[in-house]
Amino acid sequence: MRERFPLLAANPGLHYLDSAATSQKPRVVLDAMREYYERDNANPHRGAYALSVRATDCYHEARAKVAKFAGLADADCLVFTRGTTESLNLVASAWGRANVRAGDEIVVTAMDHHANFVPWQQLAREKGALFRIAPITHDGQVDLDALGGMLGARTRIVAFPHVSNALGTVNPVRAIATLVRERCDALVVCDGAQGAPHLPVGFDDLGVDFYAFSGHKMCGPMGIGALLGRRAILERMPPYQMGGDMIEVVGDEETTWNVLPHKFEAGTPNVADAVGLGAAVDFLEGIGMDAVLAHERALVAVADERLRGLDGVTVHGPAAAMRSGVASFTVAGIHPHDLATILDERGVCIRAGHHCAQPLMRRLDVAATARASFYVYNDESDVEALVSGVREAQRIFDGHVARG
Ligand code: 7TS
16 A cells, blocks of 8 residues: 555655644545646636636546545535635635524534634624533543533534544534434534545435535645535525636626535636545545545554553543544653654654644643554554654653663
8 A cells, every 4th residue: 555655655664643634645646636737737617628628527527526425416515625624614604604693602512623613713702602612521522411401592503523633533423413403403514624534424414514624634635625515505605705706697786606516616726636636535435435444443443552551651532443543642751742753753753732622632631642643554563663662752751761
């Protein structure tokens, strides 16, 4: 598998364990993007010439592939965005501004990434709505009883992650959506940034209204992502940005909007990156998303067992079988940043910090964690390198090994 990723093939000693931040890119994705620019590039939807039609076809084909991958039958309900952050801001701005009133309530969870927290918090402030944070259990799962207790007649939006980026917890999306539907008439927004890369999504069966993800975490390029929505909601929702392509008729006073998905895609679209994301989903489907998840879980189970076997190491979050490919841990007496630096000297790339989830860190009562995240190209040798690096860091900090 490493051979299919040029960066990994060129760096045999590299143990890349930061795929939750961004994944490496397989050659097929890089080739698809280069071929698009070399063969098919033009501004889509505009020209009445064959090359522009080809560019338009490439863009449509990419949308169809990504929609199918995510289990969305109606591909026009997939809006290409810059990524999860833009997708969530789109919903908060366009739907939120039009529908949230003073006294309404917006509910998020304590494990949300800032991208699915701050836009809702600020929307609530702007509108005079109540911003509520559903708590997590001691082992890092959404507390469903507490969440249910927060839902009521004034709840307008419930936002939560499919998978926590900081802990790897896989949330029961359908159960949460059902709970919300039983108790209130709220918009259900799922942040799938860590879902779509790691497990089957099945949007049409999830019961949520919106689902967002980023291409760069799932073998695709940076700068492209998606927002999936239900047609009836997208059709009623006002546009997010104004400009070319998203209009139907522009009068001196009034303008009417283009059909879906164009209404939400103002300006020249990012065709090459969409083509790259299309190639990425082909690549992932070639492996099979069930197999991707099983591979990650197997590695995380080994990592958990080995890390927990070391003195002073705490692995945060639920059991490995309830997580995707993330091991978030702290080592007594060693700051995660120091640990990451020592690991880096041994070719092991991990993330250290608050992982854009400061509210979660406060609830875990830690300032930061070290996070190793696994993907299709990792194997047990990466776990070995991680664990021996942590032991080395412990030896250095215990003073048993002279520095330098
Ligand atoms: N939501 C979740 C759950 C995420 O993990 C991330 C990025 C985002 C939203 C934002 O995605 P973007 O592509 O728009 O930036 N998470 C991480 C991470 O865990 N480390 O670096 C980025």
